[in-house]
Amino acid sequence: MFEQQIAAIVPCHNERGAIAKVVADLKAAVPGMTVYVYDNASTDGTDEVARAAGAEVRYEHLKGKGNVVRRAMADIDADIYLLIDGDDTYDAAAAPELIRTLLEGPFDQVTGVRAQQTDSAYRAGHELGNRAFNSIVGRIFGYPVSDMLSGYRVFSRRFVKSFPAVSKAFEIETELTVHAINARVPQAERTVKFQDRAEGTESKLRTYHDGIRILSMILKLVHHERPLLLHGIISGLLFLAGLIFGLPVIVEFLHTGLVPKLPTAVLASSLVLLSVLALMIGILLDGLRKIRQENARTAYLTMPAPAPVRR
Numbered sequence: 001m002f003e004q005q006i007a008a009i010v011p012c013h014n015e016r017g018a019i020a021k022v023v024a025d026l027k028a029a030v031p032g033m034t035v036y037v038y039d040n041a042s043t044d045g046t047d048e049v050a051r052a053a054g055a056e057v058r059y060e061h062l063k064g065k066g067n068v069v070r071r072a073m074a075d076i077d078a079d080i081y082l083l084i085d086g087d088d089t090y091d092a093a094a095a096p097e098l099i100r101t102l103l104e105g106p107f108d109q110v111t112g113v114r115a116q117q118t119d120s121a122y123r124a125g126h127e128l129g130n131r132a133f134n135s136i137v138g139r140i141f142g143y144p145v146s147d148m149l150s151g152y153r154v155f156s157r158r159f160v161k162s163f164p165a166v167s168k169a170f171e172i173e174t175e176l177t178v179h180a181i182n183a184r185v186p187q188a189e190r191t192v193k194f195q196d197r198a199e200g201t202e203s204k205l206r207t208y209h210d211g212i213r214i215l216s217m218i219l220k221l222v223h224h225e226r227p228l229l230l231h232g233i234i235s236g237l238l239f240l241a242g243l244i245f246g247l248p249v250i251v252e253f254l255h256t257g258l259v260p261k262l263p264t265a266v267l268a269s270s271l272v273l274l275s276v277l278a279l280m281i282g283i284l285l286d287g288l289r290k291i292r293q294e295n296a297r298t299a300y301l302t303m304p305a306p307a308p309v310r311r
Helices: 019-029 046-052 065-075 092-104 126-141 172-182 207-225 227-256 262-301
Strands: 006-012 034-039 056-059 080-083 109-116 153-156 187-194
Touching: 006 019, 006 046, 006 065, 019 034, 019 046, 019 092, 034 046, 034 065, 046 056, 056 065, 065 172, 080 092, 092 109, 092 153, 092 187, 109 172, 126 172, 126 207, 172 207, 207 227, 227 262
Parallel strands: 006 034, 006 080, 034 056, 109 187
Antiparallel strands: 080 153, 109 153
C-alpha cells in the first residue's frame, strides 16, 4: 500500500484483553507495517498476547507513557511513525487515511481528532477537561487545537528525530502538540472514531492526578517556550503592586516633602525593582529560546520531508 517504512508504536500497560485485536487491526489496515508493542511494566501477560498476535514486543520498565514514547522514538528507525494506544479505543482502520494525509501534505504530524461513537467513550469530565486544555493552549500559543490529548497520531521521521521528549506520563500528548505548534512544522488533523474500551479492561488515566500533571506541563512549556510572555505578566503584576503601595507615599512627599511611611516606600521600590528584574530575565530567556529554536530547526532540516504519494 505504501512504499515507505512504517512503524506503529503501541504503548501498553496491562492491556491483555485488547492488545491482540489492536495488533491484528493495525496489520490489516496497513499491510507491511511493523507493529511495536512496548510493554510498560505489565503484570497480566500483555507481552505474550502481543507477541502471539504478530507484534514485535519491546520493553520500557520506567512506568509512564511519556517514557515509552521517548524510548520508542529513539530506538525505532522508520520513515513514518504511527502512535496509537493499546486499549482498542481508536479506530485502527483510519491509519491509512492518516498516513496518506501526512504524505500528501507533506506534513510532519497528523493528529486523529476523536469523535466518540457512544456517550460513554469519554470518561466523566475528560471531554470537558480536554476542551479546556485545547482552549488554554490555543490561546497561549496562538494556534487552534481540536484535540491536544489525542493519543492517535502519525509523524514524519524528521519530526520524531528532532522532538526533545521530556514527559514521563500522559502529558506526552501535550508536549507533542506544543512542540509542533512552537516549531511551526506543517501539521494537519483528521477525525477518527473513538469508542469504549474493550470489555474487561480499565483506563490508566487518573482524572484529577493526570489533569494536574497536564496543567503543570502546560505551565512548564509556557515558561520554556514563551518566557517573555510569562515574565512580562509577572513583571506587570509586580509593577502594579509597586504603584499601589508607592503612589500614596509619592503624593504625601509632593505635599509635605516628607516620607512618613518609610517601610511602605521601601516595599514599593523593591516591587518595582523586582518588576524590572523579572522583565530582564524574560528578555534573556527569550533570547536563549530563539537560539535553541534555531538549533532545533537546523537539526530538523538535516532530514528529508516525507516522500509524496505517487499518483
